[in-house]
Amino acid sequence: MSEIDRVVDAYIAIWNETDGDRRRDLIAQTWTEDATYVDPMLNGDGPAGIDAMTAGVQAQFPGHAFRRTGPADAHNDRVRFGWELINVASGEPLIAGIDIGQVTPDGRLASIVGFLDLVPDMSGAASS
Amino acid sequence: MSEIDRVVDAYIAIWNETDGDRRRDLIAQTWTEDATYVDPMLNGDGPAGIDAMTAGVQAQFPGHAFRRTGPADAHNDRVRFGWELINVASGEPLIAGIDIGQVTPDGRLASIVGFLDLVPDMSGAASS
Numbered sequence: 001m002s003e004i005d006r007v008v009d010a011y012i013a014i015w016n017e018t019d020g021d022r023r024r025d026l027i028a029q030t031w032t033e034d035a036t037y038v039d040p041m042l043n044g045d046g047p048a049g050i051d052a053m054t055a056g057v058q059a060q061f062p063g064h065a066f067r068r069t070g071p072a073d074a075h076n077d078r079v080r081f082g083w084e085l086i087n088v089a090s091g092e093p094l095i096a097g098i099d100i101g102q103v104t105p106d107g108r109l110a111s112i113v114g115f116l117d118l119v120p121d122m123s124g125a126a127s128s
Numbered sequence: 129m130s131e132i133d134r135v136v137d138a139y140i141a142i143w144n145e146t147d148g149d150r151r152r153d154l155i156a157q158t159w160t161e162d163a164t165y166v167d168p169m170l171n172g173d174g175p176a177g178i179d180a181m182t183a184g185v186q187a188q189f190p191g192h193a194f195r196r197t198g199p200a201d202a203h204n205d206r207v208r209f210g211w212e213l214i215n216v217a218s219g220e221p222l223i224a225g226i227d228i229g230q231v232t233p234d235g236r237l238a239s240i241v242g243f244l245d246l247v248p249d250m251s252g253a254a255s256s
Contacts, residue, residue, distance in 0.1 A: 040203035073243055075168035080243045100228050100241060113228060115201055115208045 003107050004074040008081050011101070011109060014050075015066040018058055024051050031109045039097070039114030063088055069096065077103050084118070094120055131235050132202040136209050139229070139237060142178075143194040146186055152179055159237045167225070167242030191216055197224065205231050212246070222248055 010030040017023040027047045037044045037053065044053035069082035084096035096118035102110045138158040145151040155175045165172045165181065172181035197210035212224035224246035230238045 038204050038206065043204070075243075076166050076171070078166065078241050078243075100243075113206050115203075115206075115228075 004072045004079050007103060007107055008072045012066050012068055015054055027051055032104055035109055036111045040116055132200045132207050135231060135235055136200045140194050140196055143182055155179055160232055163237055164239045168244055
């Protein structure tokens with residue numbers, strides 16, 4: 001497995017790690033101290049911010065898990081990969097998108113910028 | 129037209145502007161002084177580096193032009209958009225990909241990171 005695949009797999013594992021201590025250990029190994037994450041719904045700065053963001057998503061989507069949807073496409077210090085948040089029982093994706101990462105020479109994530117390609121239909125949520 | 133669409137359109141126009149003076153004017157208006165561009169094949173730093181990179185691509189692909197393939201997908205200070213390099217005569221795409229940009233508060237590009245989804249088949253190019 002390439003270094004890039006290893007860091008992307010660790011990144012996905014963090015989203016799925018609901019044990020706080022294990023998640024924070026993984027974050028410390030995988031992200032840099034001044035890491036940044038931003039997507040259309042979320043943002044988190046540094047290990048503590050990323051940990052809080054991740055725990056919030058886990059609380060919001062019980063019974064769901066993240067998985068990669070394809071290989072890591074890397075060049076220079078950048079990487080692109082697709083992911084989806086699936087309902088574990090049905091296997092159906094609820095949310096899907098791509099992440100663009102910047103990787104340090106020692107194989108840690110300095111930043112992730114996410115974009116969404118599938119979002120839940122909330123159009124009826126606020127209806128009476 | 130939104131500010132984001134305007135800057136993305138100007139960015140594409142730079143790739144297609146073969147008049148050096150006009151291209152450098154457009155670059156000065158569109159990119160920041162410390163701008164960076166990187167994709168799997170190219171990189172350029174600052175207005176002069178981006179100008180040289182663009183002129184090189186134009187010389188390499190005469191009879192071709194860049195165009196956007198869809199709307200700009202923006203959040204925070206980031207934008208994603210698809211593009212293709214088409215053969216002007218046939219309309220067929222030769223290269224296609226996505227660009228991820230970071231936009232300054234005054235509406236200029238600070239960085240572009242590109243990824244490729246369609247590349248020319250060069251497998252026969254080195255054959256005897």
